[in-house]
Amino acid sequence: MMMALLLFVFAISSSMFMAPSFSSSAYWPPSPGYWPSHKFRSMSFYKGFTNLWGPQHQSLDNNNNALTIWLDRTSGSGFKSVRPFRSGYFGASIKLHPGYTAGVITAFYLSNNEAHPGFHDEVDIEFLGTTFGKPYTLQTNVYIRGSGDGKIIGREMKFHLWFDPTKDFHHYAILWTPKEIIFLVDDVPIRRYPKKSVYTFPLRPMWVYGSIWDASSWATEDGKYKADYRYQPFVARYTNFKASGCSAYASRWCHPVSASPYRSGGLTRHQYWAMRWVQRHHMVYNYCQDPKRDHRLTPECWA
Template sequence: MKSKTCLKLLILKIGGCYACSVFMLIVHFLSQGECSTFNDSFDISWGNDHVKLFNNEQTVELSLDKASGSGFTSKNNYLFGSFNMKIKLIAGNSAGTVTAYYMSSDSSSHDEIDFKFLGNLPGKGYHLQTNVFVNGVGNREQRIRLWFDPSTDFHNYSILWNQKQIVFGVDSIPIRAFKSNESLGIPYPKNRPMKIISTLWNGENWATNGGKVKIDWSKAPFIASFQAFEVDGCVTSASPSPSPSPSPCVGHWWEQPEFEGLSQDQLNKLGWVPKNYMFYDYCKEKSGRFSSVPIECAINP
């Protein structure tokens, strides 16, 4: 991304009520110079021959066929911050495919923050699943139907992660807020740094209608595109921090009081999403999957 894109991002932050002055904007902009390219910030993690770069390394295409899927991961590990990526998903028959954009720590008892885009038959629409893993345990899935066709253009998918909450966003609309309730004994991801990861892979055993609809390989290769890698996070080592309080990853703008919760406008938008587009919420699971209602579901029914 060139300087013009960087400046646009910073101005949007000012317009979004991020706490900084015009002077800080100018100083930050001048100190940044040009934004990084794909190869500056990411490594191809698998399927090298299924990854293509375009537009001076500003756009990445991942492809999937019978031979392989593909993926990339950030060079850096982050502990808290704001993470944005624009994605254009597989067009046409994408049933059985999974396009993922997530953050994950590198350990067996890992933490993870997930966007998973579940492919579908033409005309059926994509399903977007979000999830949060803490200490290797997930089981916090929510699924929504997107209110637009994500295969015709790029749309922005964002993660705001701090010590108080994780906010998932789609085109600046919050679709989910996962709050920290550690005082009630509910684990929250705050000690394990995470990498940014994107992958395209075969999920036909579960992704579409519970695995009943398989991939039509005659439509391969399946291609998903990624661009506008906007990251403003605290870079740190991969080692877990015993406590975030003494670490350098505190005191940033995303830890300010206005980001510890949602504004009234954000709450209104957050209410609009489940009312109109959510079709699965682990808190409302009725199949007997959980022996008791998860504690956070009772707090925020």
């Protein structure tokens, strides 16, 4: 009897310290009830994009329309949309490199840096590389008329995802309109950045980019862990490319797309519930809640 009791206590105690299973419905967000990625057609890579840099580190599987880019000691690689946009839905399904990836950034983002160097706008989805046994961090960010010269004002929100992004492709998207920016993962909104002022919102046309590169100075725990090229090449795979909306050359009557059934934009109640669930359970950093930040520079936090 005593042995049976001890085994029972051990079993209960062990279960309290077991890591939660990603397959458990308790650790997946509630259904958003609407799937905007299904509203936009995928395009072949070369119809919408072109190589930007590191062509020798980029390979396209035409049969599956899957692009592979990689970083090694010599170079990374990047691609860019052939057209600039002033609003739209921009998405790609991405599979990340497993294992040690500290210092490595895999990105999908909007920017007009080439048109406005040193004074550009940017909307980022960035995967911050990690060390063995630790999860990737998905960082979302919005820059307005900034640069990389130390004066840039980041608006970062960071997440640890509810799945392992190295095991399979997942769809990551940015929906940008003149009124709001919505970041989505597998059609679940994870962040909404509304326009509260022309000074805190990007309105100039931007191109769509993807890249993998060495950001050892800051990417992993503020630069504590660097890229280790003993584990090269670091590989990122992209497919299911979507870029739909109003190009910079479209008529002024072109209507911005929406992330919800509402043509006017915004999110449904179910989408808000899903977003709040993600932020409650998986958000690990919010610039508006950082006491070390000078929030006079980010008035949207309290506007």
